[in-house]
Amino acid sequence: MKWMKRGRDSITKRPLFLTSLIFLTILILIFTLYIKPSRGASSSTSIPVSTDGVLDLTHWSSEDIPTIPLQGGWEFYWNQLLDPNDFLDTAKPAPSFEQVPGAWTSYRLSNEQSLHNEGYATYRIRLLLPNAMNETKQTLAIYPKSIASAYQLWINGQFKGGNGIVGSSPSNEEAKSYPKVIYFEAQADWNEIIIQVSNFSQRNAGIWQPLEIGTAEDISWIRILRVSAQSCIVGIFLVMAFYYGLVYINRRKERSALLYSLLCLSVGVRTVVLGESTALYLLPNLPWEWAVKFEYISVATTAWLLILFINREYPKESLPRVAKCIGVVLIAFILLFIVTPARIYTYYLTPFTWGVLFPSLIYTLTIYIRSAFKRRKGSLISMVGFLFFMTFALNDMLFYTAHLPTDDMLSIGLLIFLLTQAYNLTSRFSRALQEKEELSLTLQLTNQHLERIVEERTLSLRQSNAELLQANQKMADFELFRVRLLSNISHELSTPITSIKGFAKALRDGIITAEAPKYINRIYTRSLLLERMIIDLIELTKLETNQIKFHMEDIRLLPFLEELFHKYEWEVERQNIQYDLQVPDEPEDDLWIARIDPIRIEQVLSNLISNALRFTPPSGTIRLQLRILQTPQTETGYTAWFCVKDTGTGIPPEWHERIFERFGQAQQKSESDHNGSGLGLAICKEIMYYHNGEIGVKSELGSGSEFYFQLPAWKGSLTKDEFHK
Known part of the structure; x- marks a missing residue:
């Protein structure tokens, strides 16, 4: 395993050597393309220049x-x-x-x-x-x-x-x-x-x-060499495009391979329509207009794909906003090249070259320099290859804008650059294969220690078995609790049923005659209690088993509470009880919002008001209160505090938590007229659980009670429709 690692490091630590080797190969192509055969030419021989025609x-x-x-x-x-x-x-x-x-x-x-x-x-x-x-x-x-x-x-x-x-x-x-x-x-x-x-x-x-004159043999030889070299370069581009296209098809996660394939294809198209114009020999009927379009479109497409490729390769060093701006401009120029004739869009070569292509090169070079300083894998050889490409690109920019008397050599620079990128992609695939081999070796070592691992797993299973036994014991305790709970429910339901049966039997047998209306009213009262107890028990069970769907809305709290206050005003004052509302009076307090189910929150307030009515004597007071409390530990930072305060009989402190359990009220020794189902506060507690809120009570026996609940709140802003309402 060590010798494999040493072999890999010896290759990856010599990018300059590999780049030099690639560059030497390209130099041969340059000489083939652009250096004329000399056959023993003397350096002292001067080339004549025409004068006056x-x-x-x-x-x-x-x-x-x-x-x-x-x-x-x-x-x-x-x-x-x-x-x-x-x-x-x-x-x-x-x-x-x-x-x-x-x-x-x-x-x-x-x-x-x-x-x-x-x-x-x-x-x-x-x-x-x-x-x-x-x-x-x-x-x-x-x-x-x-x-x-x-x-x-x-x-x-x-x-x-x-x-x-x-x-x-x-x-x-x-x-x-x-x-x-x-x-x-x-x-x-x-x-x-x-x-x-x-x-x-x-x-x-x-x-x-330039026009060149020479013997038929020399000119033909130059033409053959240049066409052959260009065909060779185009063939290299097409083979690389095909190969990395297949890499992407077989591994869709390698988006870089797809971009690289398209980049090679775009460069190949540009090369085949420029220079020796090999495309016009392969496709003699190709219109000149479309050949020029392919030239310009391929240049813009190459720049665009280059930016996408480098952003994909070095996402941490890329500048997304700059890349998007350049991409939008390149796409706009591509559309211009497509829809307009050459006599129009060729006039924009200079602004396109120096206003779009040159910034694209500077952006790409910046990304490579940043990645090289951060020592990203393959960044150094990529930067060296891109410097070659940029040199040839600047030569072409100056050549086509009539600033240099050279020739089109961008294909050579692109070939150097693309070969360095091919080396990087190949190195990545080689590293993946190497990692696979190392993982296989690790798996073999792991299999050798399988017995120890099995023993550890066995010990873990034993511990898990012990935990399961404890969990089973807890489930048994829960089952016992459920049985006892059903027993309590049966007992509580049997009390009103027994009373109803006794009163009804006495009326049937004629034992009760004079006070029949009184006992009929008691039967009716017990029936209502029984009905309410059954309804509350069903609703509480649904809440505990998540069978009730809540419809949450963003509700402004102050108007919501004022509406509920007026809804129960007549019912409270009918019993000769003073009823008032205490809310914040600042103008901005109207903007407080909470996310609630309005029907369920009304159910909570209704239950608390009903309890206050049952335990508050005439001439007493029931007050609804709303306050906004700052609570930094909560998600919104604020809490809406609702309170129903009465001057009734009060509740002993030892009952404060018990009354929110099932049948908590039924265990109080109070007057029969005050008896309820004993499930209302338990239902309220479940509703507050779904609202991420809390419910509680402050009370002393004989001093009245304060039932309160809290909800997360935040300050909103009025919409236009709400303002007019």
């Missing part, structure tokens, strides 16, 4: 320099589409001389005004080739990488093709732009190249990327 190549040797860029000053004819016949005329128009490569929007004509990107023009250059090539009529080739947005080309008076359809207005132009090799045979002395270009479709305009 003339390029002298008499000293050029394809053995020393395989290809030469057609750069320098070209003849430029703005808003003119000229063909070779036009240059045979002695009255040909006067040209201006402009630098190629370069978008014509950077040109300044005689009026010193920059040209608009929409328009058309003719480029012309004359080449003076070496005598050796002239004599052998060697086949040469021109390699225009990208001319925006349509062009047609003549060499030595012969039409050699082009891309798209050149037009003088948006209606008669068909845009198409992708690398294309054009072959021709060298002529003695001077060779002429004429290119008609029109652009009404995008931001770039003219010959904005």
Whole structure:
């Protein structure tokens, strides 16, 4: 087990070495893509530059320099589409001389005004080739990488093709732009190249990327190498997308694998439509407009997926608000790319690049730096890979905004970065497998100690058995309590039933004649008592067994109590008892709220008022009180204190707790007129339990009683409807 751990640590502690190895692999691809084959080129050989539309190549040797860029000053004819016949005329128009490569929007004509990107023009250059090539009529080739947005080309008076359809207005132009090799045979002395270009479709305009000239063999070899390298890179992206997509399908918890798969797919789409434009060879009927849309949409999608991926990988270091803002802006640009043509959305490349993509890179770099400082697993190698990616991304930003004369190399940076992320994901899966193996070894060790574990479990079962015996004993005690309780219920019910039977038998046998109404009234009274006792017993049993559903509401306490006070006012005053209400008189006290079942709380107050009526003599007093008490130990911090205070007979202190039990009242030796079911206060106690409240009594024999209950309360605010009520 130790050697396995040492082997794993030796790998995970060398991310810089692995990153360097990956970078070395990528350098080979860079040289393949962008370094021209030299075949023994001399460093002292200078590359010629054209001047005033003339390029002298008499000293050029394809053995020393395989290809030469057609750069320098070209003849430029703005808003003119000229063909070779036009240059045979002695009255040909006067040209201006402009630098190629370069978008014509950077040109300044005689009026010193920059040209608009929409328009058309003719480029012309004359080449003076070496005598050796002239004599052998060697086949040469021109390699225009990208001319925006349509062009047609003549060499030595012969039409050699082009891309798209050149037009003088948006209606008669068909845009198409992708690398294309054009072959021709060298002529003695001077060779002429004429290119008609029109652009009404995008931001770039003219010959904005280099043209290369060389032997047919060298140019073809360069083209094959670059297409092969790009296809290889796209293949790597697609394989990684497919592999990690399968990882997610087999393990849905690995959202990072899904995001990584989509990220690889998005980068692959961008790569296949840029550079050597491999997609246009695989799909020759793909419209140029959609190829450009795929380019822009894939860039925005890549940035969005990158932010989602890093937030998933490093959630503690991420900044959710920043990520959401960038994501919303990226989605808005994606919609813009979809619904508008290239001649509109390509104008937003600069704000999109520096206002959206660059902040996305800074945000991602910030997350990697924070995770590296916190020493998250894999953060260092990820940060190094992202620095490579950011370097290439900045190169592309400056290249596409015409600040650097380099080339599109973002795919290389993305490949470096994605390989580092693949290493991190693979390391995570390897660690999971390693942990599984360690768990298996731990399980084997655990099985070796199985006897000791079984013994411990047996001891635990014995202890549990003893606890069960104690629990059974408690259940037996509860059963005894239930039997005794039923016995008490039977006894209490038998008392009124016996009285009813005795009075009824006496009336039937004629023993009672003169005082028959009196005894009939007693029978009726006992019947009511029996009925009330049965109803209370059923309700109490339902409360104890959770068979009653409470309908809780947020109720304002002061109006609720005032309404109940007036509901029982007539019944109390009818017995010649003074009845009053004492509540807080501050204006804000009307805002106190409690969550209660109004019907059940009214039942509690009704029971307490009924008890006060039964035990308060005429000319006595019954008072309802409400106070708000501050109770920091409760959840709301405040308690509503309700009280029903009377001047009745009072209750001895030893009965204060007993009266809230079943038939507590029935055990008092009081007058028969005061006898109730003995279950009312027990029901009130159960109702308060469901309200998280308390109920109690303060009383002395002969000094009246104060029955009170407390409920959690808080201060609310009046709604508009409540105010009008």
